[in-house]
Amino acid sequence: MPVIKARVTVTLKNGVLDPQGKAIEHALDSLGFDGVHSVRQGKVFDLEIEGTDPAKAEADLKAMCDKLLANTVIENYSVSIT
């Protein structure tokens, strides 16, 4: 069965406070990486989906994001077929 490989990226919406990103930013600074103005933490999901139709896969992935992978109250998502 052929599979389509895809990557879903979930990021926090603008304006949503990201305390983990802030902590990472401070840790980078303490390692000497000065000049880092902002860090926002997100999630990446790599999926393999049965099928050959990229358009259908993309539609399915968006539905998966809306229903589970992202919390659209606070997060945005993007889908790419790789």
Add this chain to the structure above:
Amino acid sequence: MKSAVVVLPGLNRDRDMIAALTKISGTAPVTIWQTDTEIPDVDLIVIPGGFSYGDYLRCGAIAARMPVMRAVAEKAAKGVQVIGVCNGFQILVESGLLPGALMRNTSLKFVCREVKLQVANANTAFTHRYQPGQIIRCPVAHHDGNYFADAETLARIEGQGQVVFRYAEGTNPNGSINDIAGIVNDKGNVLGLMPHPENLIEPAHGGIDGRGLFESALGVAA
């Protein structure tokens, strides 16, 4: 009044909740398992605290998609009272039964201590045994209790009196917007709160400030 407690893998406050409901109502609640698709005829459903499904993906995200939560949503739509405490609150926002989201505490630390709560709305099915503005003691124990809602949602829930409990006197343990500790849905029959009123219901707990919530919901005498 008859009550039910939802039990999911990873919850750990279910026994405390069952004990509190039993002591206050005089009747043990029925327990409902994750795969149950039907909930018996009860007046109150409680989702207790813990770490359902290991907090994987987001706190409450997996539990919110289990069959039992569809059954809870159906009951809520019919007007049955629902309370979610701590992880139960997270499950209710993830399932869309309550607005907003619960994010990582701004301190990035798990907080386990007592806070003070102000009863921001004493005119609800869950708080009418308290006085308006009353300050009560209540324990909290969570890592992700930082309530967030977008500006439009926040204005709506504030305007409609849906904010029921606020952290009082500088005790906000998690950075919640507007010091929000607990909210109800627009119909007023679904309550979510991060603190644990079930752990302050008898003198052996060191106080009984949490009783009023269950006495309100269960309609039992103080």
